[in-house]
Amino acid sequence: QCPGTFRIMDVQTEMEFAVEMTCNGCVDSVKKVLNTDLVDLVSVDLDKQRVVVKSKLGFQQVQDMLETTGKRAAFMGHGASMQRQHLGAAVAEISGRFVKGVVRLLQLDQNLCLIEGTVDGLSPGKHGLNIHEFGDLSDGCSSCGEHYNPYNYKHGGKNDAQRHVGDLGNIEARSNGRATFRFLDDKVKVWEIIGRSMVVHEGEDDEGKGGRETSKINGASGPGIACAIVARSAGLFQNNKQTCACDGVSVWDERNVPLAGAERMLYIRKDPNSL
Known part of the structure; x- marks a missing residue:
């Protein structure tokens, strides 16, 4: 839950997918699988192999639904349904020795960012998720620098009034090693973090409340085990x-x-x- 009036379950976004459709039967299959109260189908274009939806679900959930048709799907663009102006989107292709995943960010308005993702290969339990100041992967996650903290605040939880901008709390992996998450943040601005890094840590982040010994780079959550440079991502119809x-x-x-x-x-x- 993010401070403010918005609830994550109320946030609908518009998503564009490339879907490997070859015939009208493929179109019918896509329409059938998306015929649910959770998804508003905007358009299916066979010639452009493009599907556009509005949904309160995360991008991975919609992509998984599309691929139950047996057709491959790729996420192509993201937009905020609540306004016409595109304020920015970003993506971090998380990678480590055993861990891989995708984190996507969409700026909904000037003060609210949607952060969602899927990360696989984690040990079951909680893992700290943070934005770090440098987009430097020359020495793996250890060269990403400290948490992004432009206002020099103390380390905290993602819902604290004062915290590092890069403090995104914890993601939790199930027994199969997958963590899926979707939340709102009122500190992160997409345009400020392009070129920085996203890091998943070995252990649980104490969010500044655990009283454990911390380091400036990793807090109390241990070393980074997977990371990525945050890159600009396409809005709707910007990636053809x-x-x-x-x-x-x-x-x-x-x-x-x-x-x-x-x-x-x-x-x-x-x-x-x-x-």
Whole structure:
């Protein structure tokens, strides 16, 4: 629950997906699976392979629904349903030795940011989630710097009046290692954190209340085990690519391929027919 008048269960956003549709039967399947009180279907465009919805569900839940049709789907753009002006969206493709996930941020208005994500490979239980000041992954998560704290406040919980802007509390992994989360934040501004980093920590964040020994970099939640640079993300209808111009990977295959660097090229050269 975020301070203020909005409740997370009341927040509806508009989402754009690329869906690998090839016929009118695919369109019918998409419409059928989205025929629920939880989703308002805006449009299904077979020619552009595009589906647009309004929903109070998270992006991963809608994508999972789309993929029950047997067709691959890729998240393409995000917008706030409550206003016409797009104030910014961002994405962090979280990665570690065993941990992978996606965190998305959408600025709903000047004072409220929606933060949602799915992270896999975690040990069951709570893990600190923080925005750190540097987008430097040269030494893994340890080179991301301290929590983003432009006002020099004390460490706290995500709902505290005074806290680091980067204090996002904890995410909780179930027995299968997956943590899903969706919450509102009245401190984070998307335009201020582009180029910084998002870090998932080894243990639970005490949110400044545990009395445990803390470090300036990791608080009381232990070292970072997965992290990512926060990158600008597309709003609605701002991303029209179907394949990456540099190597031909389709939008539907991106999840199976390393994002960049030598590992990506090795994957493509090793088995190009798997794409």
